Amino acid sequence: MMSGFREGDDSAELVHRMDTGRWQDESFPREGWRFSTFKDMGAEDARCEMCQHARVRFAHVLVHATVPDVILVGLKCAEALQKDDYCGPEKREREYRDDLRIKNDWPKREWKTSRIGNPFINARGYNLSIWKKGPGFGVTIRKENRFDGEYVRNDPRMYGTIEEAKLGALDRLLDARAESRKQKQGRTIV
Ligand SMILES: [Zn+2]
Structure with a gap:
């Protein structure tokens, strides 16, 4: 039994x-x-x-x-x-735990500086960069190694400090992952 x-x-x-x-x-x-x-x-x-x-x-x-x-x-x-x-609770929980891991590790991650002086980081297949936006900073996320504009999102927000922008970049990364999961799920169901 x-x-x-x-x-x-x-x-x-x-x-x-x-x-x-x-x-x-x-x-x-x-x-x-x-x-x-x-x-x-x-x-x-x-x-x-x-x-x-x-x-x-x-x-x-x-x-x-x-x-x-x-x-x-x-x-x-x-x-x-x-x-x-059939999307599966197991897969869902794995992704959730993975997102948590990304969040927990985020403060420890080292940012690099681009040729034009902008902080950037590559994470989970995405490239996140911070740039000067008016009196503050903006964030852009794009798929890594893909600069043809297929996936580019400019965060509409303006961050007061680079540290805030780095946290904003984390939110954009998690959004992008959620968006990508939704698309994959949509393809499976159709
Ligand atoms: Zn139970």
Whole structure:
């Protein structure tokens, strides 16, 4: 009999048991859940709201047309509740964790200086540059090694300092990654 899935390591409290919590409630919907967003539960002792057993760090927030409350679940319960989602909760969580890693590493990254004196950085296939814009600084993002204008976004904002512009560049990078994922997803579905 299948009693649970493992997430992470062998620790019992990381197991999403399929015979505990709301899995025992026959009236609770098992289908029709849609992904909404992620929530970083941080250091608090958060449990998956479906199995009410496994400890969860990055909760998938799922919504349902007929259930008023959202449900915060771990990966394995998210998969079990979204069997029709072939984009896949696993892929989604991997990308989310990857974005978090980019954010955490950002302050440690070293910027270079272009020939014309602008700070720039190459990250995850994108080239991000900071340039003088009026009294402040602007940010431009483009696909690395591709200067034919296929992907270029000028951040409309103006940043007061270079440090602010560097944080703005991080937002633009995360936006670009989200945009690219959406496009790929669109191609898969069509
Ligand atoms: Zn669970």
